[in-house]
Amino acid sequence: MKTTRTILFASLSLIIHTAAAQTGATGDRFSPCMAGLRSDAAAKGVPTAAFDRLTKGLSPDMSVLEFLDYQPEFRTPIWDYLAGLVDDERVADALVLRQQWAAPLAAAAERYRVDADTVIAVWGVESNFGRNFGKRPLLTSLATLSCYGRRQPFFRGEFLSTLKILDAGDIAPERLVGSWAGAFGHTQFMPSTFLRLAVDGDGDGKRDLIDSVPDALASTANFLNRAGWRAGEPWGY
Template sequence: MKTFCRTLSLSLALVTGAAAAQQVLPDERFASCMATLRADAPAKGVSTVSFNRLTSGLLPDMTVLEFLDYQPEFRTPIWDYLASLVDEERVADGLAMREKWATTLTAAAERYQVDADTVVAVWGVESNFGRNFGKRPLLTSLGTLSCFGRRQAYFRGEFLSALKILDAGDIAPERLVGSWAGAFGHTQFMPSTFLRLAVDGDGDGRRDLMDSVPDALASTANFLHKAGWRQGEPWGYEVVLPAGFDTSVSGRGDKRPLSQWTVRGVRRADGQPIAASDARAGLLLPAGPRGPAFLVFRNFDVIYGYNAAESYALAIAHLADRLKGGKPFVTPWPTDDAGLSRSERRELQTLLAARGYAIGEIDGMIGANSRQAIQSEQKRLGMAVDGRPGQKLLTTLRAAPTSR
């Protein structure tokens, strides 16, 4: 019995010791990783003195790893994605911002030969016109991602780029906050992109994407210019496919002369003729053959380069068109449960809060609390329990009593 007890005690001690080691391991690994980065910093233009000063007291934030494999551009149904990004509220805000910053936008568009409405659309989608920068300290997020998880080599480059920005004095350390992945400012540049393409739009000698709208708009215009924007050309337009169309020829990268698309019976959804030219366009079917279809040109690829997701590029392109007075898409999305605008999402949150759910701030952002409440209501109503905010749930809750 004593032998058993000693064995049990030893086993428990080993387990306890292993657990304790696991608890301290991240900090030890982070410290070792920082030592490696410190050695690499001078070759990237950051002195050891600056590295030590800017990283003093830096600790990892392991919660950022939860986001590493999640990107809404790829996981969210496109009808949900666009419903919240290109709604009447965002169009109205974009028109107001275009008027407020007209002189700045005109100067940037003329200097870099790009479309001002596309610059405004990037601003609106990336930060809701400066309202949503993200709140995570960049050095903490990028330092953590440099030392843990996937793509460490990529994030190490971004971490050292962030240090270089701070060392140059363009942005104060306490102001450098942003997304979990390291994008920051009005138009959400990654640090390496900032170093390559950010410009001083207000003439104060600094490139400040956090607190200078002129810097952010000019920098975005420069990004589009350097990516190959063709002034005066469209990004694309919605089209209608004939019955029985062979969709094997679709794909953004499979560009063909417009004449080939017209021969196949493709026509513009707005009723205008497709130009009789040999300009090359690809056929984009973001929701398959039953949803909206688009012929996309070189400028769509330029927008895609800002954030490599077709749904993202389509949101930017569509918002820019809406700012020009364009209409919503002609062909509906292939779903019987369409997505919600931000005002509808706020209404859904209000209805859920009235039923006693702890939603938190009614902001139209469907976070963990909102999704849990949605799942509970879906289960109660006999709906598919997926936590998705859709028109069916909103319509049902509007008509139902508020008691749970």
């Protein structure tokens, strides 16, 4: 019994020591990384005071790293993946929402030359019509991905873009949640894409892809237009 207790105690001590070491290493790496991001943000026009306010108390979420090498759209056979996104219920929802949001869809189609059905389809695939935005705080996820794992330069750019969005006041910090990689809103824009292509679709002076469906629909149409969308050309079928 004594031997067993000794082994258990030693094992527990080792686990605690290892966890503490890992936590310490994480913290040791995160702090200088954030200091570097602070300098980068200032160089990109984000006031130091805004950086400090928005990142106060920020700590890494290491769970996001496991998603870097596991994305279902890259691992699941295409027809199985599509079957999970397109079903009778989602099509029925699309028809209802197409009617409900007919006016902003028509305005977007006229301005950006992208038909309403395509914009609605993107909305359905990306967030199931606003039902699934993701739940991860963008600043936390993107700060973590900026400091750990591969593709750090890419995620640093997205982190800085997120700071610009929040500093501009288009979206409240507590509302800015999304996917592990930083995509957010009704049609899951990345922060840098938001800065380039998001538009004000409801005329309130803000670009809000989370709480404004007209903004999201108009921004999606603008995205497709700027990507070279050609109206009336068949695709995918």
